[in-house]
Amino acid sequence: MTVTASPSAPAAAKSKPLSTLLYRYRWVRLVGLLSLPLTWLIGLYIVSLALLLVTAFWFIDPFTSKVIPGFTLDNFVLVFSEPAYVTTALRTLGIALAVTLLSAAFAIPLGIFMAKLASPWLRAVLAVAITLPLWAGYLVKILAMRITFTEEGFFNWVMAPFGITGPGFSLFTVVLTLTYLWFPYMALPVYTAIRQIPVNLFDASADLGARGATTIRTVVLPLLWPALLAGSVFTFSLSLGDYIVARFVGGANAQMIGSIIASNINLNPPVAAAFSVIPIAFVVIYLVVTRRTGALERM
């Protein structure tokens, strides 16, 4: 057993004054650690968000179209009273939920296969296949879906002999495209979580009489809740905020909240800001609901 020199020993103080200072004063260490991230978080992140919220209470001069600081609730009244806006908000919510459910429905069986059945080689291939689209640009992927589902596109061409016509540019295609975009964010946490479920829990479940589907429902799903929630935060909130997909593969009737914000961003910034509050509210409600289910405390 060796006796280590006390850090306040004069020899140490002479050789490494900065280290000694950092060692002695806790607050110096904290400042060193947090100054940069806090500047970022408060200075840019929160302040800009707060400014957005404040703008929602301003109004524009009807003649000059200039934004005038003040306080009015008219923007919010407009957002909640204009039927087109309300339908769009609800449609966006529906799309985001559909994307989340679809991603989960794909991710769970795929994850079980990858984590528990696939050979290491196949597992690696699948992992690359899932993450590969992340390397392609966002617009590239939307374009790919556009080419697939356009009138004379691949889907219709392949399905024509069977007398099937594709969905074209529609709400359905928007959901598909968004699922395509955000699927990796669901698949990866789900796969990781399934890998962490000990194999013998599957064995034990079968041993006690459960078939595959029962095991998935009673053992795998409950253990996956945290991962599904983590994944769904991405699929849900990213879908809520998107509008490019709706513009390029959505056709005429698939406007989303983002579409309205985008069209108002120059025309009427206060209305755009008021509308931005809606997805934020949706996400907050979503988090509160998931918290209520108790799923977050389980892990």
Added chain:
Amino acid sequence: MSAPTAPTEPVPTEPAPTDSGSATPSRDTAADTAASSSERGQGGVELHAVTKRFGETVAVDDLTLSVESGEFFSMLGPSGSGKTTVLRLIAGFEEVTSGSIEIAGTDVTRAAPFDRTVNTVFQDYALFPHMTIADNVAYGLRVRKVSKAEQKERVAAALEQVRLSHVADRLPHQLSGGQRQRIALARALILQPRVLLLDEPLGALDKQLREQMQIELKQIQREVGITFIFVTHDQEEALTLSDRIAVFNNGRVEQVGTPREVYEYPQTGFVAGFLGISNLIDAGHAERLTGVAKAISVRPERVRLMDARTEPATHETCVDGTIVETVYTGPTTRYIVDTVDGLRVIAERHNDHAPSDTAPYHRGDAVRAVWVTEHAAVVP
């Protein structure tokens, strides 16, 4: 002397304390009609020429084994000897490459785990971490759609049996290792399987708890009266618990027998070496010592040390040598003796002398190691 003359311990085939009235131990295995079914054959397991390959490696090699109904049967062997694979084959977690498996007279070779009348206690318990203890124990009943009222009643009884009623509402991670082990046992037994498979269930427990659990396991087995197939690498545990032991090595069974048979009359050098310490004397040396050119095994506790000048009795065999090491183990002292013709003999002696005395022999002493010639088992 060879094994067949060994005093075999009767294999206890105590009938299960069920309400079945049949007392005649007839040997027909078909148990289709519950009324006429005998107690024997209700929980027997037969493996015929079972082979299991994982890719190139042969985990189980042409294994034929018969486990009697109601016996405590241990599969003992070093890690990688195939014993756990055999257990998993019986449970149905793995499929045989060739051969067949019968449980209670029914061929289950291709049956899924959920269709077999066996249940398993896993090495690390495999309790469902997100379910309370009561839910864990009830799981098999829940899956079988047993009524809620009956579930509650049977779970209470099962927890009572392992004396853990008070932890029903806790989660598995709040329990100690020994408690988890007992819950795993309760969860498996609640389905009243014909055969209970135990995969090194005591491996994760410390020595004292393990010994206590051994006694408990034995008691529970006697209570429920079903077949226990117990996998372990701990020879002492196997000797303590089992009615019969199968010693595994390299995917094959080296020997099956009662604890006494496998310990006193090892049929192979491997068995002699794996169960306890053994002085294995090859055929050449044995011929010089006894006149018979057959390898023999002598247990250290049967070897006495005496002064090099003392003449042995006529029914005894002796070798001369020097003590190269003494090992004090508490109740005994082990003397390692190297003989003049290159043998190493271990003698174990109970420390029955006064506690303050040191052992009568010391390192460097010239001694004569002696054993009753008949006490050496011939290893075929």
